[in-house]
Amino acid sequence: MDYRQLFSDDATKQEFLDRFDEVAAGAAEWDGPESTTRGLTVDRAAEAVALMKEGRWASGDSQLEAIIRRFTRPVYLIQRSTIVVPADGMATSAEVAANLEGARTRIEPVIPSVGRIDLRNHHLDWVGTGWLVTSRLVVTNRHVADQFARPGAEGFAFRMLAGRQVRAVLDCYHEYEQPDESRFPVEEVVWIEPDESPFDLALLRIRETGEDGESPPLPIELHEPGLTGADVGRWVAVIGYPAQDSRAHPLDQQRIFDGVYNCKRLAAGRVTAVENRGILSHDATTLGGNSGSVVVDLDHGRAVGLHFGGVAGSHNAAVDASLLARLVHTYDR
Template sequence: MSAGSTYERLLSESQGGGLEHAGGGGAPSPPDPGHLITELSDEVAWLEERLGQQADPEALERLKRGAAHALREVVDHGADARLGPRDMASLEAVVHSDGSRPVLFVEDDFFDVTAPAAVDWVSRLSRIHDELRTVCRAVGRVNDPTALLGYQGTAWAIDDGVVVTNYHVLEAISSHPSRIDGKFGGELKPGVAVDFGGEVGGGPSDRVFRINRVLGVGPAGAPERAHPTLPSINFDGLDLAVLELGRVSGRPFPTPLQVARGDDQATRGALASRGRSVYLVGFPGRAGSTTPDVFAELFAGVKGVKRLTPGVLTEGRGEVDEDERRWIISHDASTLGGSSGSLVVDLEAEGRKVLGLHFAGVPDRVNWAHGLEGATPELDAAIPGW
């Protein structure tokens, strides 16, 4: 699917009232550039009030001009739209603000219901209020005192005092990292920890746990199986690390989250299927974004805080090209640098079961996660008694 057709679908979807109404009958309304630019302006105004700072006026004007140009290209040419990096960055700002794929602050272990972009999601997400709070409490920022922004990615609780993140996040917080047969070689940097607070405005300060040791890592994958156009990506490998946290007297670990298992007789390893509604929780904000966050040029305060992003699975297990192991899924939720290690959670049924571990993507909205139903044996091996 081209970037033009992807954004045409997302922007048309927002005109119809969000994901809940997708496929609800009739053709979707075409994107209305004027209306979408107004919503973008409203989002910026809300951020100015929310963060207590003014957007850079020149950067804001560039953003509006870029968004108007990119929207017109999509409206006029659809799937054949010619979109450069700045065009897609501008469209990202639009889909973050128009309600189709928002990036919502997490506050008090829940999403910020006052955000203009949240209007189409308040009802649906509020139905899983308790489950959503459990998920948000279980997601932490992987702090690294040596990093430019003080952190390297996201981790989440899978067992008591045990978290999961990406292997490439572990590499970033380690010295001389290596992996052979599920075993990690290397040393953790001093001071690395997982902060389960990290919300906008600071959040709870008593949820930080140092990383004690590495329990296990996923296999690297055969070098000859590297992605044909993205050599840093290898679908034959498992970009996963399991870390043990150090205990702090009087401070309980977050409640571990339920994970979809490949050996579940009820679901038969097929829960992560195409079209399923999902949401991610993580800490977007670093450079090297999967999908650029133009708001970061306007406001420093959007970086490095816990945020929630909804979307759908665009490919289920066994549908992703080059994935012979059947442990990759794809999704269209907004993901930014720092989202590495975010969990992909089922928005249907119970609303709290983890379907995947986000690890990579490319800027035209192809986002990949490891479907954990396909990685059950590796998790069993790394987590005693799991």
């Protein structure tokens, strides 16, 4: 990952160093009395910040890296479709929080349209995130849809496991400590991108009413022109369902995600690269269950991408919304 953007503005950099004692104290409490965070010093942090800003940071201190990412790229809880700061006492950048707070009225209307893809008749309870792009079409990742569907004689078919057909359901809640459900059965797997394609995406069609007779949430508007190199540095939010990930350091995950997984969350970050072939990169903090998450532009509340790859502290990639729009126009009916 290119860490330069974590401290690309001097205000965030200075805020982190000015509040370092508070940041380190919070991390030490989280790790317990034997915590090695007691060895952290502001000088050590300042050196890491300087290296990150210059693009010379070689990840070798995962603990300090996790604390920096927690401060500059926080992951918020979602409760009743509202962005909530975790109540764990860990310090979070006021600069980053102000960016998100200023976009709250544009971002929160998007939240209900993002759901967790739950499975029935499968060894997995759930497999990733999906979100509405029309009144009934849901976009997710190919590697998510592959878990419950396969190419068939005509289009795509739900897999059979142990003699039973696997079923998928989009639940637009699964919020932290909230009991609400809004479940829409997946009636049809409309499209799964071929394995050789670089675009990790799939389209599902949900039933027109939920299991309790409710209507689906409003679809998320796509940023159809697509992003360009001029959009590098743009603030975005990734909304989805991070799951505990064996590829990431367990204590670092605890520091960043508060030990809370499998529920709807929002992670703030910036666009770090835009490729001509329809892939963009971002530095919001994600885990495996974020596969299929929406990447939303804070300025307009439109989807700029479909997240498909990344782990905490690593590279994050998304399919550009302009490609999603073409697929939706093809299959919407």
